[in-house]
Amino acid sequence: MHTLNIIGAGRVGQTLARLWHAHSVFQIGAVCNRSIGSAQAAVDFIQAGTAFDVDALSLLPAADVWLLACPDDQLQACCTDLSKHGAFNQDSIVFHCSGALTAHEVLQSAKNCGAQIASAHPIKSFANPDSAVQGFTGTFCGTEGDAAALAVLESAFAAIGGHCFTIKPESKTLYHAASVMACNYLVALQEVSIQAFTQAGVAREQAMAILQPIVSDTVNNVFSMGTQAALTGPIARGDAAVVEKQVAALKGWRMDYAQMYQQLGQVTLTLAEPCGISDQTARRLADILGRED
Template sequence: MAPTLNIVGAGHVGRVLGRLFAQSGVFEVQDVLTRSSASAQDAVRFIGAGRAVAAPRELRAAQVWMLAVGDDQIAPVCAALAQQGLFGQAVVFHCSGAKAASELQAAERKGARTASVHPVRSFADPDAVAAAFGGTWCGIEGEPDALALLTRAFEAIGARLVPIDAPAKTVYHAASVFASNYLVTVLDAALRAYQAAGVPEQVARELARPLASETLANVFRLGPEAALSGPVARGDMATVARQQAALASWDEPTAELYQALVAATSDLARRKRERG
């Protein structure tokens, strides 16, 4: 028999992992609790297994607990569930990239084994992620016994696991923010700047697409130093100053974003020169 799994907080991450665990048979999805009965029922439909519950008091004991709640809710939700005496010797894990397994201390004090597993993916489209999860990297840290069980489970759904230094967990998560969220912000600035020059929005996307795509490909193929080009890389700070002034005349927040990136890009350019 597969270990029973309770899911608390079945948003995009929770429901995708729940579906994959159920389909692979590594866990028997048992109870699903979210902020409302309706959302729990919707999550169960997506997962294709489990029982929607409306309140914590309806949860049954399980061998594994996944707390896929918001970062700031991990510790209080864990404490509330631990107070009910449901955890016992269970494995309890959360899916946050910013918080360490130490957020689950309330479960530890009740005898549970704790860990965190953070899939490094955008879950904006749950159906698409569930269909193509294989090969997804997941940052893991926590107690060895918990990680042994979770490693087998996540490898069964196609994940690739990398250990994370728990004290540096927040810096690790910031890396994902740079690689995903802030990348979107920078591209948004580029698209708006094209439009400010009279380029239609859809055409602006086509102008930016090859630049962004080729640059990303070069970063991952050659490394960031070799991939860097442009005025800062050439040491053309006069052009940088003109662009800064033009942006300030057009849109001050975008000018501030541009200016904030100059120092970091200059340091990258220095490393590029040093590498020859």
Template sequence: MQKTLTIIGAGRVGKALGKLWTQHQAFRLQDVLNQSPASARRATAFIGAGQPISDYASLQAADVYLIATPDDQIVASCAALAQTGLLSADAIVFHCSGALPSSALRPAIDQGAATASIHPIRSFAAPERVVQDFAGTWCGMEGDQRALAVLDQAFSAIGAQLVPLQADAKIHYHAAAVFASNYLVTLLDVATQSYGRAGIAPDVALQMMAPLVRETMENVFRMGPEAALTGPIARGDMATANAQWHAVTAANPAHGELYRQFMQLTAELAARRQPPKQ
């Protein structure tokens, strides 16, 4: 028999996962609890299953509960769920936060429920697209083995690739995703501003950077960071690097400090490279 699933906080993540599990018959969606009846109805309409509700008192007992609220509401939502009296030693409660460990679900743990965290490493800005191409998405997981055994099957059914995490070091896992995604965007914005000082319009700068960035990323993923590194520091041209540092600092001290730090880290990366084979 399919295990029943209730989603608390069916925003972009909850809606996309709910629809995927419904399509692949991994769970039988039961209740969808959102802050308002209207948003709950929109979520169930998107998913194509589930009973829309807007208060904890209306929840039915389920096998599995996904708390898909924003991170700062997860603990309070779990506490409200625990207060319903629906949880037991047979229940599973999990969240999809990349920053919070499964131990944040302490109210459910105190009721005997098994808890876990499964974090899909991708953007959910467009749930419709996520549903179409979720297969192959990497997901970091940690928590109770009983919970993970069930969730491993459910996520595998929709094509996820699961990787275990160290729960006590999860903040570093999430920081890695921020470096690779959010701060990459910021870095490209800094590059766009630097092009602007040379008289190049932002839209043109983005077009100029596109092939360079794409080829660099492809090289990193194909060869690794050490082999993919090019540029003045990689070839030992510190005079050019220092001239750029001084120029950037004169134009924008904050960007200059960022450039200095990247110089140091890039020199360390270059030092790790293996000498070419003879």
């Protein structure tokens, strides 16, 4: 069984380590956090490993695999420090779980020591590690890096129910932006909608109650029918007069929200055009939405 050291065992590191320990995928070695108290709490959650703090890098035991799970802006410095302390060699596998950074962007110092490097990004919320452990099965994980490292990591993720897929390293920023738009910006869009409701005199709690079923139904339709078939509303039915009135109302309230409406409306129109909107209506909608054809 491969040994695993974890540097920066926060919510992601704790979740993965506990699952790998429970499924006998890795033997957990060092669990190193900023403070010994935090590291011990992580060990207690993982139910395996030995706690170290960052002042003890030179004392960390050897390991086959290293997970650097510290914040993105600390990954490169962390890897460099470990390299200087002789942590890595030609038999090492070093990886991180950032969705925004490639392995070669931040783990090059390990590569220079002969290690195989990779990144594996689980597309999942880890806000609550207990819940993440229970619900990890079925999680998709975007991977890139050296083939030897990926062979070990993809097997490790598969053993705990993960589904790995490869991404182009040069396009990883776009890959991460896709998840941000789908999840983080969905939340932001609901906030804009709630603000519009409250501007119209609807209490925030009532707005939430109104949105819950229609947003849930829409999301379900997207994944059961596809984006084009799931599309409804004034643009989908070619109701240019309604769209024009809504743009004007938004401009009278919040110009930035009006611009957001128009930009999203342009994407909506592109989806709707093949579904029976006349050329004349499409041109009028494009003009209202500020799309340059």
